Amino acid sequence: MKKLLPLAVLCALAGCSSLGVQPWERDVLARPEMSLDADPLDAAIDDHIYFSKEASSGGRGFGGGGCGCN
Amino acid sequence: MSSNSLQSKLAAATCALLGTAATQPASASDADAWSFDSSVLYYGESDDRVQDISAAVAAKRDFGDERSLSLSLTADTLTGASASGAIALDRVQTFTSPSGKATYSTPARDVPLDDTFHDTRFALTAAWTQPLARLYTVSAGLGFSTEYDYRHLGANLSLARDFNKRNTTLSLGLAYSQDDIDPVGGAPVPLSQMLDVGDGSNKLGSDSKTVLDLLVGFTQVLGRNTVLRVNYSYSDSSGYLNDPYKILSVVDPATGDTIARVPAAGLAGSSGVYLFESRPDARTKQSVYAEVKHAFGKPVLRGAYRFMTDDWGIDSSTLETSLRWPVGASSYIEPQLRYYTQSAADFYRASLVSSQPLPQYASADFRLGEFDATTLGVKFGHRTGGGNEWSVRAEYYQQNGSVPGEQIIGHQRNREQYPDLSAVIVQFGYKFGL
Numbered sequence: 034m035k036k037l038l039p040l041a042v043l044c045a046l047a048g049c050s051s052l053g054v055q056p057w058e059r060d061v062l063a064r065p066e067m068s069l070d071a072d073p074l075d076a077a078i079d080d081h082i083y084f085s086k087e088a089s090s091g092g093r094g095f096g097g098g099g100c101g102c103n
Numbered sequence: 104m105s106s107n108s109l110q111s112k113l114a115a116a117t118c119a120l121l122g123t124a125a126t127q128p129a130s131a132s133d134a135d136a137w138s139f140d141s142s143v144l145y146y147g148e149s150d151d152r153v154q155d156i157s158a159a160v161a162a163k164r165d166f167g168d169e170r171s172l173s174l175s176l177t178a179d180t181l182t183g184a185s186a187s188g189a190i191a192l193d194r195v196q197t198f199t200s201p202s203g204k205a206t207y208s209t210p211a212r213d214v215p216l217d218d219t220f221h222d223t224r225f226a227l228t229a230a231w232t233q234p235l236a237r238l239y240t241v242s243a244g245l246g247f248s249t250e251y252d253y254r255h256l257g258a259n260l261s262l263a264r265d266f267n268k269r270n271t272t273l274s275l276g277l278a279y280s281q282d283d284i285d286p287v288g289g290a291p292v293p294l295s296q297m298l299d300v301g302d303g304s305n306k307l308g309s310d311s312k313t314v315l316d317l318l319v320g321f322t323q324v325l326g327r328n329t330v331l332r333v334n335y336s337y338s339d340s341s342g343y344l345n346d347p348y349k350i351l352s353v354v355d356p357a358t359g360d361t362i363a364r365v366p367a368a369g370l371a372g373s374s375g376v377y378l379f380e381s382r383p384d385a386r387t388k389q390s391v392y393a394e395v396k397h398a399f400g401k402p403v404l405r406g407a408y409r410f411m412t413d414d415w416g417i418d419s420s421t422l423e424t425s426l427r428w429p430v431g432a433s434s435y436i437e438p439q440l441r442y443y444t445q446s447a448a449d450f451y452r453a454s455l456v457s458s459q460p461l462p463q464y465a466s467a468d469f470r471l472g473e474f475d476a477t478t479l480g481v482k483f484g485h486r487t488g489g490g491n492e493w494s495v496r497a498e499y500y501q502q503n504g505s506v507p508g509e510q511i512i513g514h515q516r517n518r519e520q521y522p523d524l525s526a527v528i529v530q531f532g533y534k535f536g537l
Contacts, residue, residue, distance in 0.1 A: 052267075052270060052271075052323060052324065052325055052326075053267055053268060053270025053271065053323070053324040053325075053326075054268075054270065054324055054326065054327050055268065056268060056269075058327050059327075060327075061327055061328050061398050062324060062327070062328075062330060064398070064403075066403050066427055066435075067330065067396055067398060067403060069322060069330060069332050069394065069396065072140075073140070073161065074140045074141075074142050074159055074161050074175075074532065075142075075482075075496070075530070075532070077159070077161075077175070077177075078142065078144055078157070078159065078530065082146060082500075082528070083443070086470060086476075086500075086502070086524070087419070087443060087445065087470060087476065088413075088415075088417045088419065088445055088448070088470050088471055089388075089390070089409070089411040089417070089419040089421065089443075089445060090388075091316070091318075091336050091338060091388075091390060092334060092336055092390045092391075092392035092409040092411065092421070093334065093392055093394070093407070093409075094318070095259060095276065095278045095316045095318060095336075
């Protein structure tokens with residue numbers, strides 16, 4: 034898994050430069066629902082529920098927590 | 104060559120358009136300095152287990168030049184019962200409550216639930232985001248939450264750098280939290296026995312834990328309609344990681360029934376031998392999370408996968424998908440599906456066998472067992488003429504677990520071993536600007 038980091042850096046700096054769009058092609062990406070953080074409150078609520086009921090947490094953002102969660 | 108010159112002309116035209124658009128907001132919400140996202144949530148488990156009513160509001164103040172302040176406040180009210188970890192029996196079972204001041208009983212053949220808890224939780228977060236230099240964004244946040252027996256204080260810092268005409272973003276985040284646990288009746292000595300009412304000799308005071316999180320994030324625009332995010336997370340917890348209210352039944356090696364116990368003369372107390380759980384005091388988790396969003400014209404499909412592994416022996420996979428489908432010009436409907444599966448922690452035990460030596464670590468907390476879970480939901484949202492949005496979301500959550508066959512002894516085979524859980528979640532949301 035730790036191999037992912039250098040891979041990502043390499044990709045970001047070199048390989049991925051061929052991917053992507055020009056600034057004037059961002060019409061679809063600029064729609065609010067295309068944002069990767071479109072509904073942060075829903076995401077926070079889901080993270081809190083699943084943190085309380087399952088042994089995994091985080092991934093999308095920081096690990097959540099901050100609760101006793103019986 | 105001609106396409107390049109066309110591109111530069113288009114770029115100039117776009118800039119010109121953006122320049123005029125900036126002085127004339129496209130809608131009312133673009134001009135709002137404050138934007139709010141609020142929700143009220145009901146979470147209810149079947150069989151009178153945990154019920155939660157929660158209200159949350161998140162506010163964001165835009166100061167221009169990509170500088171913003173985000174604040175959030177959440178209040179939760181929890182009532183109901185949760186599985187204690189003890190196994191079901193053919194007779195009534197009596198337990199000493201966590202406070203050590205009373206007892207509660209579970210009917211024959213029922214999976215024991217501890218119904219003595221109710222809690223109110225408040226959580227507050229604040230974060231500041233601003234550009235640091237061209238292409239760099241920094242964000243710093245603080246978090247605080249408090250409930251009757253738990254206090255959390257956290258801080259986080261992240262730095263992002265854009266590459267490739269902002270089609271690629273790399274980010275690095277660090278979070279640290281310091282939590283204090285002050286269990287009702289005191290934190291029990293791990294693997295000590297549940298005692299009679301009034302006997303607190305196995306209870307210690309409060310305890311604490313620290314959590315350090317590291318997150319490396321990568322987002323990439325894959326095309327005009329597609330964006331990808333991949334995160335690697337590392338989390339290191341140390342300190343008090345037990346659930347102070349979880350117990351294990353000590354059972355007879357032949358019958359599988361809990362060893363009976365008689366309270367001291369004149370005292371009330373537990374009717375069986377139950378030991379408080381014992382978890383390691385450190386845990387390291389790693390996860391990889393990948394998420395894709397793709398627009399098929401107006402509809403938007405989201406897919407996400409997370410793999411997590413930790414040094415307690417738990418591996419989990421989570422798959423999520425949702426499809427946001429426009430209804431008319433200003434509404435949408437979004438079916439959501441989530442599947443989760445995890446393996447058990449190495450020290451998960453349905454019960455402890457009286458003839459065997461005590462292990463160093465043991466827990467019968469069903470959340471550390473092997474189970475899978477499915478969430479099926481749908482969200483409906485509507486944008487008002489004023490640019491605000493209300494939504495309603497309904498979800499059904501179902502957990503199905505199993506206890507390893509070799510851990511099921513004697514009479515246990517005829518009883519429910521794993522308390523399957525189902526819950527209904529209903530959430531109302533309202534987004535507005537001021």
